[in-house]
Amino acid sequence: MQTIPVAQGLFTGPSGAPQLLASRCTACANHMFPLQAGCSKCGGASTTTVELGRRGTLWTWTVQSYPPKAPPYAGNVDPATFEPYGVGYIEIDGKLLVESRLTIADPDFLDIGMELELVLEPLYVNENGEQVVTFAFAPVSATEKLSQS
């Protein structure tokens, strides 16, 4: 099945090790996600696109325990099979905090300050039979285990 990103310009790939794309203000070095033309800090009009590091630390989190309304949500909303997902802000390289899905949804395994790594998560299969993916963060230990197996 062909894999396509939920939107262009959010992250590299979708094959290989994904990286989020951010705008960096050429005047004050403020970082913003997703890409935007102006700077929210200094009001400058010039930004460049940069690839963010793949790892970060969890700044805060919650768990989406009930199916969101669809639209806008494009994932599974069937109450019988809906699987809760985590949501958090991840601080990356001291540059910015990115809001993202988390691959784990169990409060017992989520801690502020834990190290996370970017992965791509299947969201839905579109009308062309393509697997649409979005970005998410997973515990580093889990991704290391995956790559070793």
Place this chain on the structure above:
Amino acid sequence: MSDDVAIVGIGMHEFGRHDGVEGIDQGVVAVRRALTDASIQWEDIQFAFGGSQAAGAADTMVSKLGLTGLQFINVSNGCATGGSALFSAYNSIKSGMFDVGIAIGFDKHERGAFRVDLKENGLEDWYGESGLALTTQFFGMKINRYMHDYGISHATLASVANKASRNGAMNPMAWRRNELSVEEVRSSRMLSYPLTQYMFCSPAEGAVALVLCRADRAREFTNSPVYLKAAVVRSRRFGSFEVMAPHLATERGDGPTIDASKAAFEMAGVGPDDIDVAQLQDTEVGAEIMHMAENGFCEHGEQEEMIARGDTEIGGRFPVNTDGGCLANGEPVGASGLRQVYENVVQLRGNAGPRQVQGNPRVAYTHVYGSPGISGVTILSR
């Protein structure tokens, strides 16, 4: 303090669910009740500011109230719609342009969590498709970090909902009038960790209208005028942590509540210690707790002890959300900020019955917060 603008009439349509009654018609009911309260006729109202988020344009209600040709301006400013209508009415009188006008807020939302209009919030489709466009997530994440930083307990979260339900039970205009025990709140369904179902308010229906006039004419309409000492709306600054934000800066800055609060205290010439009763945005229990500090009523973390001591109860040192707040009334977005002002007028007039704050409260405070990072504050006094 100057006494430039007075509130001389208040009207409210009951909050809750009203199947078969359009939002705009609830607005008309609120207007009629406010006119009766001020003993004034619709044709004597010189201007109106009104708005809803999801129930249509306010100015269409003139076809039911009377086509008098008044200046009627629709206001649309997210969760600060009601506050913005009030701010605009205040300025219209203070500028000397008009003597008597009305501010109106009403709404009617579909059931369940708010469906976020991505474009209206400046967001792209992927954000909603990926499951991030839910206001409940923001509230869960903000209080989770706050609990981590300032030691607020899960028990304190539950006790705020318990208080709201007790106050709501004494308010005939409230939607939810059953007391919920701390245990019922804690054991209800977990929606957005650490917040359970009964820790959240629900989208609702309802309307509020306020008749305002030049202060020196107030006694023509009422024996108990309440003066609008400050009405302030502020948007977010760089570094603040707001709802519907795909990214945040690493440096933390003051949110719009802190800015609006400081500006309102300055405008009114009073400080937090002068406030006798406060209505603070309680979209969920964490919001009430955090907003106590953001509005300058305590230090961060002090809430744990204050709430345990009963300070924020109606009989406490600093009563908060005496009408049950959003938690008991629900949140018709366009009307919510004006509901807070309505309750404060009732309290300052001494008409709140079993939920009356004792000791003849003289100065009262309201604070509304919402998407996309906007706060409105008012200060009223007798």
